[in-house]
Amino acid sequence: MNRRHALSVALVAAALVAWQGAVDGGWLRAIRFPPPLKLVASAWNLTVEGFPQGTLLATHVGVTCLRILAGFALALVLAVPLGLLIGARPLLDRATAPLVAFCRSVATLSLLPLAVVWFGTGEESKVFLIGYGCFWVILASAIDAIKRVDPVLIAAARTMDTPPRVLFFKVVLPATLPRLASGARVALGVGFMVIVGAEMIGTVTGLGALIMEARNFYRSDITVVGMVVIGTLGFLLGAGLERAEAWLLPWQARQRERGT
Numbered sequence: 001m002n003r004r005h006a007l008s009v010a011l012v013a014a015a016l017v018a019w020q021g022a023v024d025g026g027w028l029r030a031i032r033f034p035p036p037l038k039l040v041a042s043a044w045n046l047t048v049e050g051f052p053q054g055t056l057l058a059t060h061v062g063v064t065c066l067r068i069l070a071g072f073a074l075a076l077v078l079a080v081p082l083g084l085l086i087g088a089r090p091l092l093d094r095a096t097a098p099l100v101a102f103c104r105s106v107a108t109l110s111l112l113p114l115a116v117v118w119f120g121t122g123e124e125s126k127v128f129l130i131g132y133g134c135f136w137v138i139l140a141s142a143i144d145a146i147k148r149v150d151p152v153l154i155a156a157a158r159t160m161d162t163p164p165r166v167l168f169f170k171v172v173l174p175a176t177l178p179r180l181a182s183g184a185r186v187a188l189g190v191g192f193m194v195i196v197g198a199e200m201i202g203t204v205t206g207l208g209a210l211i212m213e214a215r216n217f218y219r220s221d222i223t224v225v226g227m228v229v230i231g232t233l234g235f236l237l238g239a240g241l242e243r244a245e246a247w248l249l250p251w252q253a254r255q256r257e258r259g260t
Contacts, residue, residue, distance in 0.1 A: 020035045031220060070123075075187060116202075134188070141182065
């Protein structure tokens with residue numbers, strides 16, 4: 001563990017100790033700010049006994065991950081080729097720019113009533129909301145990525161009579177990958193922000209549903225545990241994407257290391 005990670009762990013540990021001490025000393029009310037020891041006990045009960053109706057924490061985590069990954073994958077498959085096409089055609093880019101800006105500004109959860117009308121209360125509506133939130137982030141990053149490809153690279157390839165197909169796959173696409181990867185990480189974060197609202201409808205499984213059920217039973221400890229688990233999952237999946245990016249784009253990782 002390097003010094004930076006050690007400092008982060010020390011700060012988190014200090015905050016938890018201070019939090020526990022403030023509750024034990026009566027400065028914070030346990031019902032509003034459940035202390036860390038209570039959260040640990042609640043997390044254990046969720047793991048072995050479950051809530052609500054005996055639904056274990058592992059089940060909530062698995063369902064939420066599947067929903068987020070399904071919506072994220074759907075957005076990725078649709079947004080990347082569409083964004084690259086729009087960015088490569090200036091006329092199409094100018095024509096669609098107002099629509100992209102408008103749709104990105106629409107709060108994803110404001111579509112929840114329409115999602116229920118269109119897809120019902122099943123899995124489709126939840127995947128749609130997550131996919132919608134991720135789609136516009138990935139689309140905008142794909143458009144920007146191809147517009148920022150160095151024209152010198154393209155000109156150099158054309159001087160060697162590179163066929164258009166080879167030019168795209170060997171020059172243009174690799175040059176867009178760093179920005180596409182950054183957009184994907186941001187979109188994944190959006191998916192985790194949307195999931196709580198998406199799981200409010202027609203289900204008692206998933207971390208968002210767990211949080212909503214805990215609110216109905218005034219279980220603030222379970223609410224905080226659900227929030228912590230969502231944050232942890234988001235961190236782990238984001239770190240996984242960073243590792244994948246470093247493996248797929250080793251030159252980008254080396255540039256970052258030189259920059260730091």
